[in-house]
Amino acid sequence: MSIRVGYVVLYVNDAEACRKFWIEQIGMVEKERTEVGDHCVIKVGFVDQLFAFELVPLALMADNPDGLDLATPSVALHVDDLKETRDLFVERGVEAIEIGEHGGVRSFAFKDPEDRWFAVTG
Template sequence: MIRKVGQIMLYVNDQDKSRDFWTEKLGFRIVSEGSLGEMKWIEVGPADAETSIVLHNKELVARMSPGLNLGTPSLMFFTDDLDRLYGDLKNKNVNVGEIVTMPTGRVFNFSDDEDNYFAVMERQ
């Protein structure tokens, strides 16, 4: 039986630039980096999180696995302090949407440097 989500694959055009976005602007840590032949991966995630994001080279994966869906997964992150995170990301020139109130809590969207969009919801 599945008991947790381990890793989420994110296919990007520039792995190093994407790593820098997640670590410098979102405060994620590098969990691991590695390569096997021409395949390189960079695993990032929040401190102490059980789930991580693995950054893969989109062009290389498309060549190696034709037909694989390389679209951006729809990810919802949780935070304890939405206002502080929102202000921090704006100060770091991250493209953020407006904060909206949903039945499940307040939420906003943000995009990385490749215009992949993600969401953050306040959870206490």
């Protein structure tokens, strides 16, 4: 039996701005879109992977009856070539820190339009 991450929920202020960021600047595709009342929940991910981010508008969680922690979880992406990936992100206008070694792992981090940081390992 194998267990893998299917998707990670990101609670966002502007789902459309975040969708554009992940697609146009990071290179993901839209995998699914679900209308929920006046809002839209969007899944984005890489075309050749099952994993996706589910972009859920914070407005949908206004009542939050389950008392969920709406903070963004830590997320790390893995790539074959750190330098090539970082260079591409920066070229696309993404703010990214320099590649360095953190806890024995070479990585860099970048942020999205809502100032959440994501790690990239190689």
